[in-house]
Amino acid sequence: MIEGQAPAGVSEITSRLVSFSGPNGMQVVGYIDEGVEATWNERVAILAPRYGETKKNNLQLAYTLVANGFKVLRIDQTNHFGESDGTMDQFTLPGATDDLLAAVDYIDRYFEPDALILVTSSISARCGIRASALDCRITGLVNLVGVVDLDRTLQAIYQRDIFGEHVAGASEGSIDILGFEIDAANFHKSLVDAQMQDLRGTIEDAKKIKVPVLYLYAERDLWVNIESAKKVISQCQKGSFRVVPNVGHEVHEQPEAVRFTFDEIISFCRQGLPSDRLEIAKACKTILIQQNKIERARLQKILSFSNSEADFWGDYLGKFGIMEQAKYYIEYFSKMGTLIGAFRPADVILDAGCGNGFYGVGVLRSLSQHLPLMDSSACPFHYCxxxxxDTGLLRSYSRHVDEIVELQRESLVQLKGVSFSYRKLNFDLVGGAEGRPLPFSNGSINKVCSSLLISYLKEPVDLLREFYRVLKPGGVAVVSSMKPGCDMTVVYHDSVAAAYTEGNDRDAKVLLSAAGKIKVKKDVELYHFFTRQELSDLARDAGFTDIEVYRSFGDQANLMRIVK
Ligand SMILES: C[S@@+](CC[C@H](N)C(=O)[O-])C[C@H]1O[C@@H](n2cnc3c(N)ncnc32)[C@H](O)[C@@H]1O
Incomplete structure (x- = not known):
C-alpha cells in the first residue's frame, strides 16, 4: 500500500454516529465513515464487529476503505458489547444476522449504492454467510477467519463439548462463550432452530449465495478447520479462498498480515471499478488517531466496569493457576530467569506484580541449585x-513457605540466609510528581522481575523510573508486556489443553472468561500492550540506556532486559 494515492479529498474523512431500528425494535448504533462526495465510488461496505468487540476495532479498515473511495457503515451488534441496545447475555447468532439485515436496509434506503459488500470476521462471519444467503441486495461478502462450524470451533477452544453438555443438562443458566456469560438455553436453541450450529447449516447457506465471496484463512488458525472452510467456499457459486501467511486467528497480531488482509479486502471490494488497477491507498494516520481518541473516550464513558481493579485481579489470579501448567508460560519464565541472571548471596530481588508468586518459586528452586552456602552470608538474600x-500475596506466601519446607526436607540447602517478604501496594500510586516512592532506598536492589504488570498501570514510566532509582549500578530489571494484537488464543489453547490433561477443565473455562475481560479493557484502551519499540522508549524515558528486547510466551509477549 502507498500513502497519498487515494482519490482527492480522502484526508477529509468524517464519521457520523447513526442509529436505526434492528431486531425486535432494538436500536442498532453505528458510524457512517465517508470522504467528500466527489470521491465516492458508489459502493458501501458494512463492517460487523467480531464477537466481543465493537465498531471501534474496525476503524482502521473502515478508514482504509474510505481512502479508496468507499463509504462504510460500522455497527455495534445488538445484545452485545458496545452501544447498540440489549445486553450481551442475550446474544444469539440469528439476532446478529438480523442486525446485518437491518444495516443493509438502512444503507439501501439512504444511499442506494451500486454495490453493498459485507465484511465479517470470526464468529460474526457465520452471520455474514446467512445474511448473504437471504438478501440479494448484498453484492459481495468478505469472510475473514470465519467460523464455519461453531460447534467444532468451541470444542477446539474449550476442549469440551459445550453444546453436548448443555443438552445433557450441565449448564446452569449461562455458558461462557469467549469471556462473556451468555444465556445458554437461548443461545443454543436459537442456533439449533436456525441451523447455525454446525458445518451442515453453513454449507446449506453457502449453496444459496450467488455473489462473490472472499474467504481469508489464517495459516495458523487453531479454531477453524481449513478443510471445513474450503468446503464451504467450494459450495459458493463465486467463492475464492486465500491464505493469510504466518498468522493465527487474531490476524492483528502481525502488521504484515493486517496489510495483506486489507489489500485483499480492498481489491475484492473494488473489483470491476476503474480504480481496480490503482495502487491501494492507506488511511491518513492523523485522522485515524483523532477518531480513535473520540471513540475511546465514548466507550470508556458508556462501559461501566463494576469491579475495582483489586477485585478484578484477585478474581483473575484465582483462575490463573492453570496457566502455570502451560508449556509457553513455563518457557516464558525460564527465559525471564535467564535474562535476570544467576543470584548471588545477599542479592535483593523485587518481584513487582508478583501475582501468585510463580517467579518466587523459581527463585527458590534456583537458590537450591546455585547457593548451597547461603547461610554463611552475613547479609541475607532477600526476595520481596x-x-x-491480598489473594495473590497470600498465595505467593503460602506456596513459597511450602517450597522452603520442601527444600529443607530434602536437605538441599539450609535456607537460613534467605528471607522473603510481601507487600500490598498499588503501583498506580507510585512515582510521578504526586506519587510515593517504592519502599526501598536508592541503589538497594540487585534484580527486578516485573512480569505482565505494566500494561495495567496508568503511568508505567513512573514505575520504571522508580526501578531505576532503587536498582544498584549494574542491577538488572526484566519487564514484560503482552504484544499489541497478541493472539491470546495461542496462549489459551496451550493452557486450556494443559488444564484438560490435568482434569481442571472448569478452571480452563474460568480462565478464558477472565482473559476475555482483559481483552475488553485493552480494546477500550484502559490497558495497553506494548510494542518492542514502546518498551524501549519507556525504559529510555526512565533513564535506562542498556536495553534489550526479546519475544517469548508463544511469540505473544515482549520481554525487556534493562541494566542500570
Ligand atoms: C497478568 S498478572 C501477572 C502476574 C505475574 N507477574 C505473572 O506473570 O504470572 C498481573 C498482576 O499485576 C497486578 N497488578 C495489576 N495492577 C496493579 C497495580 N496497580 N498495582 C499493583 N499490582 C497490580 C495484578 O494484581 C496481577 O497480580
Missing part, C-alpha cells in the same frame, strides 16, 4: 513480592 491483591 509486591502486588495489589
Amino acid at each position: 513480592g509486591i502486588d495489589l491483591t
Whole structure:
C-alpha cells in the first residue's frame, strides 16, 4: 500500500454516529465513515464487529476503505458489547444476522449504492454467510477467519463439548462463550432452530449465495478447520479462498498480515471499478488517531466496569493457576530467569506484580541449585513480592513457605540466609510528581522481575523510573508486556489443553472468561500492550540506556532486559 494515492479529498474523512431500528425494535448504533462526495465510488461496505468487540476495532479498515473511495457503515451488534441496545447475555447468532439485515436496509434506503459488500470476521462471519444467503441486495461478502462450524470451533477452544453438555443438562443458566456469560438455553436453541450450529447449516447457506465471496484463512488458525472452510467456499457459486501467511486467528497480531488482509479486502471490494488497477491507498494516520481518541473516550464513558481493579485481579489470579501448567508460560519464565541472571548471596530481588508468586518459586528452586552456602552470608538474600491483591500475596506466601519446607526436607540447602517478604501496594500510586516512592532506598536492589504488570498501570514510566532509582549500578530489571494484537488464543489453547490433561477443565473455562475481560479493557484502551519499540522508549524515558528486547510466551509477549 502507498500513502497519498487515494482519490482527492480522502484526508477529509468524517464519521457520523447513526442509529436505526434492528431486531425486535432494538436500536442498532453505528458510524457512517465517508470522504467528500466527489470521491465516492458508489459502493458501501458494512463492517460487523467480531464477537466481543465493537465498531471501534474496525476503524482502521473502515478508514482504509474510505481512502479508496468507499463509504462504510460500522455497527455495534445488538445484545452485545458496545452501544447498540440489549445486553450481551442475550446474544444469539440469528439476532446478529438480523442486525446485518437491518444495516443493509438502512444503507439501501439512504444511499442506494451500486454495490453493498459485507465484511465479517470470526464468529460474526457465520452471520455474514446467512445474511448473504437471504438478501440479494448484498453484492459481495468478505469472510475473514470465519467460523464455519461453531460447534467444532468451541470444542477446539474449550476442549469440551459445550453444546453436548448443555443438552445433557450441565449448564446452569449461562455458558461462557469467549469471556462473556451468555444465556445458554437461548443461545443454543436459537442456533439449533436456525441451523447455525454446525458445518451442515453453513454449507446449506453457502449453496444459496450467488455473489462473490472472499474467504481469508489464517495459516495458523487453531479454531477453524481449513478443510471445513474450503468446503464451504467450494459450495459458493463465486467463492475464492486465500491464505493469510504466518498468522493465527487474531490476524492483528502481525502488521504484515493486517496489510495483506486489507489489500485483499480492498481489491475484492473494488473489483470491476476503474480504480481496480490503482495502487491501494492507506488511511491518513492523523485522522485515524483523532477518531480513535473520540471513540475511546465514548466507550470508556458508556462501559461501566463494576469491579475495582483489586477485585478484578484477585478474581483473575484465582483462575490463573492453570496457566502455570502451560508449556509457553513455563518457557516464558525460564527465559525471564535467564535474562535476570544467576543470584548471588545477599542479592535483593523485587518481584513487582508478583501475582501468585510463580517467579518466587523459581527463585527458590534456583537458590537450591546455585547457593548451597547461603547461610554463611552475613547479609541475607532477600526476595520481596509486591502486588495489589491480598489473594495473590497470600498465595505467593503460602506456596513459597511450602517450597522452603520442601527444600529443607530434602536437605538441599539450609535456607537460613534467605528471607522473603510481601507487600500490598498499588503501583498506580507510585512515582510521578504526586506519587510515593517504592519502599526501598536508592541503589538497594540487585534484580527486578516485573512480569505482565505494566500494561495495567496508568503511568508505567513512573514505575520504571522508580526501578531505576532503587536498582544498584549494574542491577538488572526484566519487564514484560503482552504484544499489541497478541493472539491470546495461542496462549489459551496451550493452557486450556494443559488444564484438560490435568482434569481442571472448569478452571480452563474460568480462565478464558477472565482473559476475555482483559481483552475488553485493552480494546477500550484502559490497558495497553506494548510494542518492542514502546518498551524501549519507556525504559529510555526512565533513564535506562542498556536495553534489550526479546519475544517469548508463544511469540505473544515482549520481554525487556534493562541494566542500570
Ligand atoms: C497478568 S498478572 C501477572 C502476574 C505475574 N507477574 C505473572 O506473570 O504470572 C498481573 C498482576 O499485576 C497486578 N497488578 C495489576 N495492577 C496493579 C497495580 N496497580 N498495582 C499493583 N499490582 C497490580 C495484578 O494484581 C496481577 O497480580
